[in-house]
Amino acid sequence: MREIGRLLSRAENGEGATVLGAIATGARAHVVGITGPPGVGKSTLVDKLIEHVRRDGLRVAVLAVDPSSPFSGGAILGDRVRMNRHAADRGVFIRSMAARRALGGLAAATQDAIRVLDAAGYDVIFLETVGVGQNELDVVRAADTVLVLVAPGLGDAIQALKAGVLEIADLFVVNGADRPGADMTMVDLRGMLALGPQHRQTAGWQVPIVDTIATTGQGIERLWAMVRQHRESLDAGGELHVRRRDRIRAHVLDLLFERCRKSLLGALDVDERLRSLLGAASSGRLDPHLAADRIFSQWQPQQVATNSVSAPTRCDRREELTK
Numbered sequence: 234m235r236e237i238g239r240l241l242s243r244a245e246n247g248e249g250a251t252v253l254g255a256i257a258t259g260a261r262a263h264v265v266g267i268t269g270p271p272g273v274g275k276s277t278l279v280d281k282l283i284e285h286v287r288r289d290g291l292r293v294a295v296l297a298v299d300p301s302s303p304f305s306g307g308a309i310l311g312d313r314v315r316m317n318r319h320a321a322d323r324g325v326f327i328r329s330m331a332a333r334r335a336l337g338g339l340a341a342a343t344q345d346a347i348r349v350l351d352a353a354g355y356d357v358i359f360l361e362t363v364g365v366g367q368n369e370l371d372v373v374r375a376a377d378t379v380l381v382l383v384a385p386g387l388g389d390a391i392q393a394l395k396a397g398v399l400e401i402a403d404l405f406v407v408n409g410a411d412r413p414g415a416d417m418t419m420v421d422l423r424g425m426l427a428l429g430p431q432h433r434q435t436a437g438w439q440v441p442i443v444d445t446i447a448t449t450g451q452g453i454e455r456l457w458a459m460v461r462q463h464r465e466s467l468d469a470g471g472e473l474h475v476r477r478r479d480r481i482r483a484h485v486l487d488l489l490f491e492r493c494r495k496s497l498l499g500a501l502d503v504d505e506r507l508r509s510l511l512g513a514a515s516s517g518r519l520d521p522h523l524a525a526d527r528i529f530s531q532w533q534p535q536q537v538a539t540n541s542v543s544a545p546t547r548c549d550r551r552e553e554l555t556k
């Protein structure tokens with residue numbers, strides 16, 4: 234357990250290449266993303282889902298990612314408390330990641346963390362993200378199955394669901410079915426699904442809308458059954474393979490974008506010509522678009538120092554990790 238924590242910290246600090254070079258990964262875990270507005274009940278729901286996963290004899294890891302906040306603040310502390318009762322269970326691993334610590338892009342760091350947990354032999358990985366903005370979507374895209382949580386009684390909340398959320402949801406969960414307006418919210422969601430742009434295509438899969446009361450556990454067993462069904466549909470249609478391939482592609486691009494960013498910032502620091510172009514734009518003597526054009530065409534991408542290893546030592550650390 235301590236070893237996993239140490240590896241995760243290194244992955245977060247942008248040492249993914251060094252850490253993961255030494256791990257043989259097979260992408261076996263079912264990665265389940267859980268997103269939705271702050272306070273909708275994500276952590277409470279995950280806490281209850283853990284029970285069902287364990288009842289099925291599976292090992293489970295939880296990654297709580299907060300892309301919006303640079304601080305590891307109250308929410309994360311709350312998650313710890315909420316899932317505390319699983320602390321003694323060696324089949325459960327809970328970890329929070331804050332944007333502050335994740336150098337090299339949070340989405341990339343999340344991918345690396347998932348690979349570490351996968352190599353450590355966790356069967357299910359819950360990925361909880363706060364909010365439903367673009368950053369959260371980027372993070373949750375790392376999941377095989379995405380649950381979008383919605384609070385009842387908020388007609389506006391449905392309106393606020395961006396097209397991106399619609400596309401990414403494999404299951405909608407109306408959590409807080411004990412609160413007024415849950416039925417109406419289910420109806421609204423159904424209407425929206427009937428009209429809206431289609432979700433990520435999974436052959437033979439209709440996006441279900443499930444109502445739950447996370448605090449009492451009502452509806453969670455049914456939800457877990459549906460999550461497993463979704464995984465089976467993905468497997469059966471060959472979609473799992475496609476999603477994972479796309480995910481790896483996005484991961485490589487994230488890593489490249491980050492290198493470009495670092496390289497460009499480095500060049501702007503040391504290259505006098507680029508600096509003066511930037512300065513001219515800052516002082517209003519040069520149009521920003523023109524400045525960007527010129528800087529881009531004169532920029533010579535530099536090799537930026539990374540922590541990558543030139544020849545990864547391939548030894549399977551799975552045993553060490555599962556100790």
Ligand SMILES: Nc1nc2c(ncn2[C@@H]2O[C@H](COP(=O)(O)OP(=O)(O)OP(=O)(O)O)[C@@H](O)[C@H]2O)c(=O)[nH]1
Binds near residue numbers: 308363447
């Ligand atoms: N009445 C009711 N309260 C709920 C339900 N689910 C969660 N809550 C309560 O809502 C509050 C927020 O729950 P969390 O699980 O922390 O929500 P979250 O989405 O993880 O919150 P963030 O991580 O801060 O975004 C807690 O006080 C829960 O007890 C529910 O189904 N019904």
Ligand SMILES: [Mg+2]
Binds near residue numbers: 275308
């Ligand atoms: Mg939470």
